[in-house]
Amino acid sequence: MQKYGEPDPRSAVDSLIASDRVPANAHPELLTEDDIWNLLNEVKDPEVPAVSVVELGIVRAVRWDGKTVSVDVTPTYSGCPATELIEELIAEALRAAGIRDPQINQVLTPAWTTDWITPEGKEKLRVFGIAPPQGSSSKLSLLGQSEVIACPHCGSDHTEQVSEFGSTACKALYRCKDCLEPFDYFKCI
Numbered sequence: 279m280q281k282y283g284e285p286d287p288r289s290a291v292d293s294l295i296a297s298d299r300v301p302a303n304a305h306p307e308l309l310t311e312d313d314i315w316n317l318l319n320e321v322k323d324p325e326v327p328a329v330s331v332v333e334l335g336i337v338r339a340v341r342w343d344g345k346t347v348s349v350d351v352t353p354t355y356s357g358c359p360a361t362e363l364i365e366e367l368i369a370e371a372l373r374a375a376g377i378r379d380p381q382i383n384q385v386l387t388p389a390w391t392t393d394w395i396t397p398e399g400k401e402k403l404r405v406f407g408i409a410p411p412q413g414s415s416s417k418l419s420l421l422g423q424s425e426v427i428a429c430p431h432c433g434s435d436h437t438e439q440v441s442e443f444g445s446t447a448c449k450a451l452y453r454c455k456d457c458l459e460p461f462d463y464f465k466c467i
């Protein structure tokens with residue numbers, strides 16, 4: 279929180295025109311590819327702000343030659359309404375690091391699966407109250423059979439699906455029969 283009286287280094291107007299800001303980093307050519315990955319790891323998924331786009335596994339590749347950058351992004355599912363916003367957030371983070379005209383490529387094949395979520399991402403989802411996908415994107419869900427989903431709050435396996443769709447289309451709404459808490463389950467795609 280901002281203490282009263284201190285000047286805000288980044289006013290509301292500044293953040294609105296963030297993409298036109300003079301880059302803070304005058305020497306983007308010194309960035310390494312690892313730096314770019316770290317930078318992208320700061321970009322949060324707009325639907326699940328607990329995890330970054332890297333942890334979610336939707337950033338597939340980074341090509342960086344010290345001057346131009348190109349990033350491959352695979353949407354969580356085709357038609358995900360957040361995809362364009364995610365691409366814009368990624369480009370914005372790169373421009374903020376001083377990289378001009380970042381190239382964001384949408385890569386649709388192979389399709390994203392929940393297997394691409396990193397272990398850190400799965401743990402953050404759990405802490406956030408979203409049951410992380412269990413195992414690999416299983417054939418069970420394709421066959422319409424229900425899986426045992428552990429409650430992210432108490433760990434109980436005693437859960438039931440309330441609705442096929444949770445807070446977003448990528449999630450299903452579950453309820454724990456032990457602690458009675460509802461939770462979102464990241465559907466395996």
Ligand SMILES: [Zn+2]
Pocket residue numbers: 429430431432433434454455456457458459
């Ligand atoms: Zn529970």
